Amino acid sequence: MPLLPLAGFAVLVAGGRRIGDPRAGWVGTVAVAGSFVAACITLAGLLNVTPASKRVFTQTFFTWIPVGGLHVKVALLVDPLSITMCMFVTGVSMLIHLYSIGYMKGDRDYSKFFVYLNLFVFSMLVLVLANNLLVTFVGWEGVGACSYWLVAYWFRRESAASAGKKAFIYNRIGDTGFLLAMFLIFSKVGSLDYLTIFSHRQLLAGGTATAAVLLLFLAATGKSAQIPLFNWLPDAMEGPTPVSALIHAATMVTAGVYLLCRMNQVLALSPDARWVVAIVGGVTAFVAATIATSQQDIKKVLAFSTVSQIGYMVLAVGSEAYIAAIFLMVCHAFYKGLLFLGAGSVIHGLDDEQDLKRMGALRKFLPWTYGTFLVGWLSIVGVPPFSGFWSKGDVLTNVYAKSKPLWALGVVTALLTAYYMSRLFFLAFYGKDRWAEALGDQPAHHNPHESPWVMRVPLVVLAVAAAAGGVLDLPWVHHDSFAHFLQPVFATSLFDANAHPLNQWVLALVDAGVALVGIAVAWQLWRVRVDRPALEPPFLQRVWYWDDFYDAAIGRPGQALARFSATVVDGRIIDGAVNGVATLVRSASTGVRRLQTGYVRNYALGIALGLAAILVFVASRTWWS
Amino acid sequence: MSLGGGWYLGLAAVLFGIGALGLLVRRNVLVMFMCIELMLNAANLTFVTFSRMLNDIAGQVLVFFVLVVAAAEVVVGLGIVVAIFRRRTSTTADDLHSLKG
Numbered sequence: 237m238p239l240l241p242l243a244g245f246a247v248l249v250a251g252g253r254r255i256g257d258p259r260a261g262w263v264g265t266v267a268v269a270g271s272f273v274a275a276c277i278t279l280a281g282l283l284n285v286t287p288a289s290k291r292v293f294t295q296t297f298f299t300w301i302p303v304g305g306l307h308v309k310v311a312l313l314v315d316p317l318s319i320t321m322c323m324f325v326t327g328v329s330m331l332i333h334l335y336s337i338g339y340m341k342g343d344r345d346y347s348k349f350f351v352y353l354n355l356f357v358f359s360m361l362v363l364v365l366a367n368n369l370l371v372t373f374v375g376w377e378g379v380g381a382c383s384y385w386l387v388a389y390w391f392r393r394e395s396a397a398s399a400g401k402k403a404f405i406y407n408r409i410g411d412t413g414f415l416l417a418m419f420l421i422f423s424k425v426g427s428l429d430y431l432t433i434f435s436h437r438q439l440l441a442g443g444t445a446t447a448a449v450l451l452l453f454l455a456a457t458g459k460s461a462q463i464p465l466f467n468w469l470p471d472a473m474e475g476p477t478p479v480s481a482l483i484h485a486a487t488m489v490t491a492g493v494y495l496l497c498r499m500n501q502v503l504a505l506s507p508d509a510r511w512v513v514a515i516v517g518g519v520t521a522f523v524a525a526t527i528a529t530s531q532q533d534i535k536k537v538l539a540f541s542t543v544s545q546i547g548y549m550v551l552a553v554g555s556e557a558y559i560a561a562i563f564l565m566v567c568h569a570f571y572k573g574l575l576f577l578g579a580g581s582v583i584h585g586l587d588d589e590q591d592l593k594r595m596g597a598l599r600k601f602l603p604w605t606y607g608t609f610l611v612g613w614l615s616i617v618g619v620p621p622f623s624g625f626w627s628k629g630d631v632l633t634n635v636y637a638k639s640k641p642l643w644a645l646g647v648v649t650a651l652l653t654a655y656y657m658s659r660l661f662f663l664a665f666y667g668k669d670r671w672a673e674a675l676g677d678q679p680a681h682h683n684p685h686e687s688p689w690v691m692r693v694p695l696v697v698l699a700v701a702a703a704a705g706g707v708l709d710l711p712w713v714h715h716d717s718f719a720h721f722l723q724p725v726f727a728t729s730l731f732d733a734n735a736h737p738l739n740q741w742v743l744a745l746v747d748a749g750v751a752l753v754g755i756a757v758a759w760q761l762w763r764v765r766v767d768r769p770a771l772e773p774p775f776l777q778r779v780w781y782w783d784d785f786y787d788a789a790i791g792r793p794g795q796a797l798a799r800f801s802a803t804v805v806d807g808r809i810i811d812g813a814v815n816g817v818a819t820l821v822r823s824a825s826t827g828v829r830r831l832q833t834g835y836v837r838n839y840a841l842g843i844a845l846g847l848a849a850i851l852v853f854v855a856s857r858t859w860w861s
Numbered sequence: 862m863s864l865g866g867g868w869y870l871g872l873a874a875v876l877f878g879i880g881a882l883g884l885l886v887r888r889n890v891l892v893m894f895m896c897i898e899l900m901l902n903a904a905n906l907t908f909v910t911f912s913r914m915l916n917d918i919a920g921q922v923l924v925f926f927v928l929v930v931a932a933a934e935v936v937v938g939l940g941i942v943v944a945i946f947r948r949r950t951s952t953t954a955d956d957l958h959s960l961k962g
Binding site for chain 2: 837844
């Protein structure tokens, strides 16, 4: 299954330029579509296996690293969790590949784009399907590298290049955690294989499990853009929009959540670490939602929204609601992918305009985009019966059982989510056609045009998925549901255990009510007016001064340290040592030079004296011994 | 009549001392060469003496080596002296201090 994108990658690397503009995209798309079909076949095979607890298969290819006690095999693990991930990764990737064919049309490095995309899908599948931590790490680094290339895809633009670097560096910090967690687990268990770790998990009990989980969580904060490492994701919007949709909304950023879900049996050992995970997730969801309320750039709003939604998933993981987390992940992939692609369609239609304040009234000009965006908007806001309502409700119900304050935070976040998404929606599609006016030195845009069919088809498919995704796991369906399918993978799930049916109804009503309130507020505030500085304080626009804080706390001292090293350490100490040695040698040789008189008799005298001294010495040894 | 080995050794020591002193005090390069030869031959004399005293032929063999090397050295040294003489018209060793540090 992962080999198909790899083959597509190889073909495109070898002959992408010769294959040319639209056909290179088709090659990439067909490769990913092939692996989607393969995933479907595997899923069907897996469903035929009964009982459900037997649905675990390992396919070993070869032994990669046989060193001492470390035997790392390149092997794939197929179980309900990994196949779920594969299904939506390949499915969404396929649609986004298709979309990219239209979006990237006319780009100078057209085939290179698909090279990276295919490599990304391959890495992501390796990450998801790996049966041990090290192979997962290979995929993890692979998607990180592809993310870097794709964020910095338009590297001729300074901001894109530096955004790529930022993404990469933030991820490296997280990767350190991943590596340390691997070392720790290997030193305790002696294996990196998931199934072996799980069957020997008692070896990790106590502080070790807490440390391992926190280190893995550090990795997850890097990859999944959680506090404290979330700043890279909004900057990553410098990449082409399909990339934002694929990597920075649907698939790669959920890798951290996937990792935590995969290691759920280790998480189960450490309640302390789970609390940390839950709190960080909840706070991230809230902080990112507040920031999203005041961003100008359509993609930045969506980026912070992604951070916020992943915060929900992390919160669910911390509450041991892994199934809810995965459910939200799948639904989020649908509706956030849809929203990003819709935003891409808007940007495409307006000739690369991303400023919300320069949009407006687009519903008349982009009917397809408008319709599908509407579905995505209602989904993420959480209006029943769209998928967001079910998945977010699932998370919040579980969080309610874990902790009331965190649940309240989640509900406030949901309110903010409804508000900022509606703000975006109304600013973009309602109000006056502000793009028709010149603003400052920027000229007016001509009338926006609807996107070609290759871009519309993915929008429609994703809209259907986003609308109907909730069917996967309705709360009153207990058999043949998504939760039932995933159940064997996870050690525990709070779902259904603690929530009273009446509670569920109340909680669901709260969710829906909050969503409607958010929409109503935004409708009042943003439908007509564009300029409300009081609601867009610089504190939020500048991301709670997180970047400034990092700049002051890490950047400046780092620069000062570098300057100190350059002037004092390098200039004085190292250069001083080198120059000092030279000076010493010179002064010594100036002294010694005087011996070199050039007169033969001086030398001869020296030889004679030396000879005499030796004779005296030998004679003295002979006579007095 | 035969003299004891000590006489030969004493003669060799005296010759060596004259040679060494001459090398140190004279400035004419040719004379310095002769002094070196004197010292070498003093050494040869001790070799032969010890060879006779100890009944070991190795000492006399060494003398032959020394003679050959000395001859070669004189050839090279005189060659250098002639080359210098062509340029400077004097054979005073102290004039040749261009290698002074």
